[in-house]
Amino acid sequence: MTVAPMTGPKVAIAYFSGSGAITRTARLIAEAARGEGAAADLVDVTQMTPETWDIIHAADAIAFGTPTYMGGPAAGFKAFMDDTGDTIWLDRMWADKLAAGFTAGVNTGGDKLSTLQALSVFAMQHGMVWIGQEVIGAPVFRENEGLNLSGTFLGLAVNANTSGLTEGCEASARIFGQRIARAALRWQV
Numbered sequence: 001m002t003v004a005p006m007t008g009p010k011v012a013i014a015y016f017s018g019s020g021a022i023t024r025t026a027r028l029i030a031e032a033a034r035g036e037g038a039a040a041d042l043v044d045v046t047q048m049t050p051e052t053w054d055i056i057h058a059a060d061a062i063a064f065g066t067p068t069y070m071g072g073p074a075a076g077f078k079a080f081m082d083d084t085g086d087t088i089w090l091d092r093m094w095a096d097k098l099a100a101g102f103t104a105g106v107n108t109g110g111d112k113l114s115t116l117q118a119l120s121v122f123a124m125q126h127g128m129v130w131i132g133q134e135v136i137g138a139p140v141f142r143e144n145e146g147l148n149l150s151g152t153f154l155g156l157a158v159n160a161n162t163s164g165l166t167e168g169c170e171a172s173a174r175i176f177g178q179r180i181a182r183a184a185l186r187w188q189v
């Protein structure tokens, strides 16, 4: 009997970014996922084509990323969510894929949890399996200063201002990318 060689899991990162913070976060997640042996593709949801839809449909895990605008997903991302409400939803095309969510806001709290809740409900609508945040930051673990700054466990919530992401938020994004890839690797078995 010939056993097909195991290939790494496919991770698609479907994101919208207005001013670059989510693009940066998406890139960090992708790099970290690749470092764990996954194939990771970035998909800007405002530029969807048949090819980019296929990348998402073929993924084992999909990470959804949007800035928090007015306490929820940005309209650019919501349009993508709504575009999946017909065939993709009805035909259960994403059922049993892994899902994760990430968001950025200018404030540490910033109602970012509300965005992650919207993303997780979106994933549940599609019958997906949600991956949350694992890292406990400071002050519980002092050595984790800057990681998971807002103490958000539903997904990755980063703080962004005009000078970009903090070092801790960048590190959190990398850890989140590793977590998604490792989960996808386990999910493949």
Ligand SMILES: Cc1cc2nc3c(=O)[nH]c(=O)nc-3n(C[C@H](O)[C@H](O)[C@H](O)COP(=O)(O)O)c2cc1C
Pocket: 016, 017, 018, 019, 020, 021, 022, 023, 067, 068, 069, 070, 071, 072, 104, 105, 106, 107, 108, 109, 110, 111, 112, 159, 160, 161
């Ligand atoms: C219309 C608008 C609404 C926003 N609402 C929030 C908000 O509710 N909470 C927050 O923390 N930041 C808010 N922000 C700030 C953005 O979330 C923040 O700048 C984020 O980093 C943008 O991500 P991006 O650079 O990928 O577009 C808002 C920004 C805009 C333009």
